[in-house]
Amino acid sequence: MVVEPKAKGFICTTAHPVGCYENVEKQIQYAKKTGESYQCKREKEFKKVLVIGASTGYGLASRIAAAFTCKASTIGVMFERPAAGKRTATAGYYNTAAFDKLAKEAGLYTKSINGDAFSDEIKQEVIQAIKDDLGEVDLVIYSLASPRRTAPDGTTYVSTLKTVNEVFTTKSLNLNNNEITTATLEPATEEEIAGTVKVMGGEDWELWIDALKAAGVLAKDAVTVAYSYIGPELTYPIYYSGTIGQAKKHVLETAVKLNQKYDDLKAYVSVNKAVVTQSSSAIPAVPLYLSIMYKVMKEQNLHEGCIEQMVRLFDEKLLGDTVPVDEEGRIRLDDWEMKPEVQDAIMKTWEQVNTENVSKLCDIQGYWDDFFQMFGFRMPGVDYGADVEI
Numbered sequence: 001m002v003v004e005p006k007a008k009g010f011i012c013t014t015a016h017p018v019g020c021y022e023n024v025e026k027q028i029q030y031a032k033k034t035g036e037s038y039q040c041k042r043e044k045e046f047k048k049v050l051v052i053g054a055s056t057g058y059g060l061a062s063r064i065a066a067a068f069t070c071k072a073s074t075i076g077v078m079f080e081r082p083a084a085g086k087r088t089a090t091a092g093y094y095n096t097a098a099f100d101k102l103a104k105e106a107g108l109y110t111k112s113i114n115g116d117a118f119s120d121e122i123k124q125e126v127i128q129a130i131k132d133d134l135g136e137v138d139l140v141i142y143s144l145a146s147p148r149r150t151a152p153d154g155t156t157y158v159s160t161l162k163t164v165n166e167v168f169t170t171k172s173l174n175l176n177n178n179e180i181t182t183a184t185l186e187p188a189t190e191e192e193i194a195g196t197v198k199v200m201g202g203e204d205w206e207l208w209i210d211a212l213k214a215a216g217v218l219a220k221d222a223v224t225v226a227y228s229y230i231g232p233e234l235t236y237p238i239y240y241s242g243t244i245g246q247a248k249k250h251v252l253e254t255a256v257k258l259n260q261k262y263d264d265l266k267a268y269v270s271v272n273k274a275v276v277t278q279s280s281s282a283i284p285a286v287p288l289y290l291s292i293m294y295k296v297m298k299e300q301n302l303h304e305g306c307i308e309q310m311v312r313l314f315d316e317k318l319l320g321d322t323v324p325v326d327e328e329g330r331i332r333l334d335d336w337e338m339k340p341e342v343q344d345a346i347m348k349t350w351e352q353v354n355t356e357n358v359s360k361l362c363d364i365q366g367y368w369d370d371f372f373q374m375f376g377f378r379m380p381g382v383d384y385g386a387d388v389e390i
């Protein structure tokens with residue numbers, strides 16, 4: 001059938017299998033090309049990598065970087081929906097099918113486990129797969145982003161994108177018509193804050209590491225990395241100081257705890273740059289910030305997407321003899337986004353932007369290209385009029 005995009009706000013309910021394949025292939029080409037040029041600087045390699053949240057955004061790019069710059073065997077975990085009748089599968093489902101095919105063609109071991117990573121069952125299934133096929137893993141990437149989590153005791157927690165203690169009014173981009181509006185956000189209740197920490201905090205990361213350790217499938221001196229974001233003061237009320245920021249503080253505390261608990265493990269938090277992903281598009285003010293940031297960083301030749309960030313994570317941060325971290329022990333991949341010249345230019349535009357000048361001052365086109373490409377649309381060279389097998 002012919003698959004068309006059906007977008008509403010920050011969601012697209014269809015995905016294009018051929019476009020998703022192209023997107024994964026393009027990321028692989030980048031990782032291969034850039035990875036080769038870095039090779040001589042490497043002090044170590046990862047050979048057996050587990051990526052939790054491996055089908056879209058940063059997790060998919062991490063898996064591609066591990067497989068195609070280190071030639072690592074990878075096990076990926078994701079929660080994606082296959083096609084049913086006329087309903088397409090999710091983009092992450094198609095991405096994973098594409099990754100598996102291309103990795104196998106390149107002679108790389110790959111296994112993808114589709115199910116709820118928060119559950120004990122999936123943790124055990126992954127452990128069994130490691131025992132059967134790899135023996136152990138030397139790198140565990142934790143890249144889950146989810147609106148809810150059912151904990152092992154059966155309680156379901158919901159994550160909320162709200163401020164803490166303050167009402168916050170901000171400029172915002174209406175994704176339905178590209179108008180600049182204002183959005184007012186109410187502070188979260190204690191229960192909402194606690195729920196967000198349960199879903200997006202470090203508890204499940206720690207459960208994964210404990211389970212892998214107990215099963216004896218973590219290599220000696222293994223590394224584990226979870227992802228975080230800080231961003232500019234402009235978005236502090238909704239991000240860094242908001243409910244999601246509380247969860248991210250918990251992720252950082254979990255890294256400290258894991259390092260104290262296990263002598264032969266290094267746990268890191270990597271602070272990545274803001275990019276268009278299914279998760280980030282849902283955060284108020286972030287799409288506007290992103291479209292201004294894209295314009296500024298492209299003009300300054302500093303623009304990066306998920307794959308550029310993740311190749312840099314491997315080549316400049318994780319694979320050297322020492323891993324460079326800030327005063328709080330975090331890897332800073334947001335270093336270019338936070339450059340004063342980038343932030344000053346963003347702030348200037350943020351003050352000026354309105355509905356009339358939005359397309360001139362912001363990279364709205366770039367935002368929407370990235371948004372649709374996440375679902376396999378607007379990929380160059382794909383015939384979107386053709387019938388495809390979904």
Ligand code: NAD
Nearest residue numbers: 053054055057058078079117145146227228229274275277
């Ligand atoms: P994303 O939505 O693109 O990917 C989320 C992944 O988690 C997908 O593979 C999905 O299948 C998987 N997933 C969700 N629920 C699951 C479940 N129950 N079981 C198994 N898999 C599940 O998200 P993203 O934006 O790439 O975010 C990944 C991490 O990076 C998050 O920690 C996020 O906070 C962080 N981060 C994102 C940005 C950004 O701008 N997008 C910036 C910095 C850091």
